[in-house]
Amino acid sequence: MFKYLPHTPEDIQAMLKTIGVKDINELYSDMPKTLKGVDLDIPSSMSEIELTEHFKTLAGENRPLKSFMGMGAYDHYTPSVIRHLIERQEFLTAYTPYQPEVSQGTLQYIFEYQSMICELTGMDVSNASMYDGATATAEAMYMAVNVRKKRRHILVSETVNPVIVDVLRTYAYNQDIDLELVSEKEGVSDVSALKDAMRHDTAALITQTPNRYGHIEDFEDLGEACSANKTLFVINQDPSTLSHLKTPRDQGADIAVGEAQTLGVPLSFGGPYIGYFATTKKLMRKMPGRICGVTEDTDGLRAFVLTLQAREQHIRREKANSNICSNQSLMALFVTIYLSIMGKKGLYEAQNISKNHAHYLHDMLLKLPHFEDPFEKPFFKEFTLKTSLDVTQMNKLLSEQGYLGPFDQGAFSEDKAGLVTFSVTEKRTKEEMDHFIDIMGAL
Amino acid sequence: MKTPKELYYQETHEWVKVEGDFAYIGITDFAQDELGEVVFIEMPEVEDQLSKDTEFATVESVKAASDLIAPVSGVIVEINEELEDSPELLNEDSYENWIVKIELEDKSELEGLMDADAYKKLTSE
Amino acid sequence: MAYDQLIFERSQTGRIGYSLPKSEIKEYPLDDSLKREKTPDLPEVSEFDVIRHFTNVSFKNHGIETGFYPLGSCTMKYNPKIDQDLSGMDAFTGLHPYQPVDTVQGVLEVLYETQKMLAKISGLDTYSLNPYAGAHGELVGLMIIRHYHANRKDFARKKIIVPDSAHGTNPASAATAGFDVVEVASNQDGTVNLNSLKSVLDDSIAGIMLTNPNTIGMFEKDILEIARLVHEAGGLLYYDGANLNPMMGMARPGDMGFDIMHINLHKTFSTPHGGGGPGSGPVGVTRELKPYLPEPVVRKAGNHFFIDQKDDQSIGRISHFYGNVGVVLKAYAFLRTNGKEHLSEIAQYSTLNANYVKESLKDTFKLPIDAHCKHEFVFDGLIDKSTGVTTYDISKRLLDYGIHPPTMYFPLLYKESMMIEPVENESKQTLDHFIKTMKIIAKEAIDDPDLVKHAPHTTPVKRLDEAKAAREPKVKFKDLIA
Structure with a gap:
């Protein structure tokens, strides 16, 4: 017997009798003999005590660091309430809400999530969430070539995080999309170069703010230029910065996407995270992924239901808007609870602290001899400096002191060598920052 | 199931009603019944070129989506804007509520289409 | 209310x-x-x-712990609490993805060992844990097929074969990966029709996507012949791991001739479905296809684990970091708890349970294929359809009895499909209760059909007007107060 398997020998015999076979192997008699007799060469079963000890050993091989790095994963605070609520079995163990009468819980929080994403981004409609920010951006690219049939050219500003660009390239290959990277200008998008690069067959223009260096982009009239060319303007924006910054809608976006890990989701070595995806009412029916809407039941009660499903794979098969058949539902709940707890004031305050701390660190580091700011562009909670130090050496030393140092942009390409990107959140105290600066100062 | 005599039909359940050099195109009663409650129609635009045997619009219901195939070629001169706000009209009367009006390019294309009797036979099989 | x-x-x-x-x-x-x-x-x-x-x-949700959840094709098994606890340890959740490798050896060990265990279970060479979900795994697998042929300068292979009984994501993923989809007709039992397969095999075929057992729980008994034919024609075989549960320890997709597959960790290894994610859809490949796996890849040198960022033949990056690591941790805990002793029992008991329910109800519900199934099977509605009660009505009536309905109207092979998957950790007593309830509903369908046709009566809301939601979409709070 085993704790997850309830059958007693008597149960098994009774069931076999009903079926009319003498043993379970007979139920596998249709399988070719050559396939049988698998020797499962994996470790033996562990008891709960053994497993717990094993995990403690593994945990001992990990060393969480106090992070001064962002680059797509930010160390914001997660209120304790969230874990308690998302671990309720009604949320945690349910399947996709296909039976709406017994899935109103899931459907309602998706509706609340969509409402909050629309509030933050200023867009009309949000889907129920996607795998991560990078794949959400790739889905925006697919949506653009789907909406602008026959157009296959996509422009991407060089200031978009290169990892996201890599994902775009991978996805672009599938559909023979011609992806063109437009060089930056002093750490921000080159708006006039982007306009010049626009062709009659440009389906979308993809940008990011705050960008790969942490700089806040001002797209000026890029949105209008896109719209005049019937090119969809895609802005990838960290949604936590929307407590303060101009919205994608303000900047003229047709599609707003991004990584919503910044809304309280733990670092978790890169996942699970959550991509958000929002667009205009006009493009709503071209959006990929799940969407929840409001309706009534036969008694006239307000109820929630997955809607606009005719776009999706289970109906459209190879003609679907996307092959995606799920969302990151529980992470959408995570974000919804986070934004409820933080609320109108709290999100602003947490981000404001992050912003002020980042600026403090920026100014203090510039007082050290081996750092300079080659850009002097406005930033939010992430910024990039040029250093004469050996970055690998510096980060090794910092990690020995319990800190995660800045990201080395040289890892992406040699021309960015010496550029290092720092990020600070509300979790870093003044003492930690001063200690961090002291270590750097001693180098 | 209604199948008006004066119309042309094709296997994929579109009908054509000819008025001089123009033609109205819609979906049959059989098609709307199979689809169930229509919730949205993705319309082409006026001045779009319709080519016989290619997709030109999509009718969506809650559980299905059907691409409409052009039975004849021509340029769209009008779309039924009423359907954009009230797609359920297709369920109410799919012959009264045409989808597009086109200027016919080649009337001989009509010869390949079915008459009401042939279409009735097809859908009763 | x-x-x-x-x-x-x-x-x-x-x-x-x-x-x-x-x-x-x-x-x-x-x-x-x-x-x-x-x-x-x-x-x-x-x-x-x-x-x-x-x-x-x-409270408005039905979860696995609420009651029986025999949702076909979804493998709704118990989600162990200990897996949740351990994966939530700060030493895992507090790690930044770009920390120096010497500070993340524990989590890398979990990733590496999981890759290895999945390879052993499926008979393939190695795995990438980066794909976020089953459909994502399919897309990645198909991209590998595309790159493989392109690398051989064989650009004519633009078609993927998908049986008409397949899940909708299969053709959708193939189209997303840039392939044309060729549907082949299935036999009545959903298995591949060898003649229709042969008729489409030529040098334009890039590969085929299959599940085994198929969508109605039947083992594809000609699988070795199918593999031979497809390989002979120069195509590759993709295994959709949706139905892996009854195969673990019984037979391996790699031995069947599959070249690429994905596994749904949220199904087979019980990492919860989370109401529709986060899941995890690791992709495994044969030795020959290993260089094509997405970047980055976790590897081991001596006793040291590291992250390999680039491989020239790789399809590229398909996720920002390394996939849903938090989900993989739970699957790892599940695998270590079950161990080699119990994985094949999972397979066998899931098959036993499905056959038991099938045999116990086949006098009341129409069983199109009267043969031994694996972990799931499909009824085609009631035998007695005289009162017009449909699969939809029966499903809704089950809700009144506190049972989650089976998958409705899938596969598309039958008009009133009802796909039942009673997983391995449901006891005989639970199954007996379900059987009894299904018979009660069948009787109600004759005695009081309106009761069934208007079900559910006891749920937080009743039947919904789905057309209203789609005609005038209201998708955020401000749409309600506008």
Whole structure:
């Protein structure tokens, strides 16, 4: 017997009798003999005590660091309430809400999530969430070539995080999309170069703010230029910065996407995270992924239901808007609870602290001899400096002191060598920052 | 199931009603019944070129989506804007509520289409 | 009446639910030109408001712990609590993905060992854990097929074969990967029709996507012949791991001749479905296809684990970091708990349970294929359809009895498909209760058909007007108050 398997020998015999076979192997008699007799060469079963000890050993091989790095994963605070609520079995163990009468819980929080994403981004409609920010951006690219049939050219500003660009390239290959990277200008998008690069067959223009260096982009009239060319303007924006910054809608976006890990989701070595995806009412029916809407039941009660499903794979098969058949539902709940707890004031305050701390660190580091700011562009909670130090050496030393140092942009390409990107959140105290600066100062 | 005599039909359940050099195109009663409650129609635009045997619009219901195939070629001169706000009209009367009006390019294309009797036979099989 | 408030409707101006440390750092103002005009209208609620709200919202869901959940093709098994606890340890959740490798050896070991165990279970060479879900795994697998042929300069292979009984994601993934989809007709039992397969095999075929057992729980008994034919024609075989549960320890997709596959960790290894994600869809390949796996890859040198960022033949990056690591941790805990002793029991008992339910109900419900199934099977509605009660009605009536309905109207092979998957950790007593309930509903369908046709009667809401939702979409709170 085993704790997850309830059958007693008597149960098994009774069931076999009903079926009319003498043993379970007979139920596998249709399988070719050559396939049988698998020797499962994996470790033996562990008891709960053994497993717990094993995990403690593994945990001992990990060393969480106090992070001064962002680059797509930010160390914001997660209120304790969230874990308690998302671990309720009604949320945690349910399947996709296909039976709406017994899935109103899931459907309602998706509706609340969509409402909050629309509030933050200023867009009309949000889907129920996607795998991560990078794949959400790739889905925006697919949506653009789907909406602008026959157009296959996509422009991407060089200031978009290169990892996201890599994902775009991978996805672009599938559909023979011609992806063109437009060089930056002093750490921000080159708006006039982007306009010049626009062709009659440009389906979308993809940008990011705050960008790969942490700089806040001002797209000026890029949105209008896109719209005049019937090119969809895609802005990838960290949604936590929307407590303060101009919205994608303000900047003229047709599609707003991004990584919503910044809304309280733990670092978790890169996942699970959550991509958000929002667009205009006009493009709503071209959006990929799940969407929840409001309706009534036969008694006239307000109820929630997955809607606009005719776009999706289970109906459209190879003609679907996307092959995606799920969302990151529980992470959408995570974000919804986070934004409820933080609320109108709290999100602003947490981000404001992050912003002020980042600026403090920026100014203090510039007082050290081996750092300079080659850009002097406005930033939010992430910024990039040029250093004469050996970055690998510096980060090794910092990690020995319990800190995660800045990201080395040289890892992406040699021309960015010496550029290092720092990020600070509300979790870093003044003492930690001063200690961090002291270590750097001693180098 | 209604199948008006004066119309042309094709296997994929579109009908054509000819008025001089123009033609109205819609979906049959059989098609709307199979689809169930229509919730949205993705319309082409006026001045779009319709080519016989290619997709030109999509009718969506809650559980299905059907691409409409052009039975004849021509340029769209009008779309039924009423359907954009009230797609359920297709369920109410799919012959009264045409989808597009086109200027016919080649009337001989009509010869390949079915008459009401042939279409009735097809859908009763 | 069930709880019916949105969090926005609980909001009271000025109320807060958070606490933050006081910062000693001065204000660094942003330039006005960068700022939004109006603060977003997020709810203003207390911490206790939040707890009560979401707890009450949760009551409107049916979870696996609420009651039986025989949802075909979804493998709704018990999600062990210990897996949840261990994966939530700070030493895992607190790790930044770009930490130096010497500070993340524990998590890398889990990733590496999981890759290895999945390879052993499926008979393939190695795995990438980067894909986020089953459909994502399919897409990645198909991209590998595309790159493989392109690398051999064989650009004519543009078609993927998909049986007409396949899940909708199969053709959708193939189209997304840039392939044309060729549907082949299935036999009545959903297995591949060898003649229709042969008729489409030529040098334009890039590969075929199959599940085994197939969507109605039948083992593809000609699988070795199918593999031979497809390989002979120069194509590759993709295994959709949706139905891996009854195969573990019994037979391996790699031995069947498959070249690529994905596994749904949220199904087979019980990492919860989370209401539709996060899942995890690792992709495994044969030795020959190993260089094509997405970047980055976790490898081992001596006793040291590291992350390999680049491989020239790789399809590239398909995720920002390394996939849903938090989900993989749970699957790892599940695998280590079950171990080699119990994985094949999972397979066998899932098959036993499905056959037991099938045999016990086949006199009441129409069983199109009367043969031994694997972990699931499909009924084609009631045998006696005289009162017009459909699979939809029966499903809704099951809700009144506290049971989650089977998958409805899939596969598309039968008009009234009802796909039942009673997983291995359901006891005979639970199954007997389900069988009894299904028979009661069948009787109600004759005695009082209206009762069934208007079900459910006891759920938080009744049948919904789905057409209304799609005709005038209201998709956010402000659409309701506008």
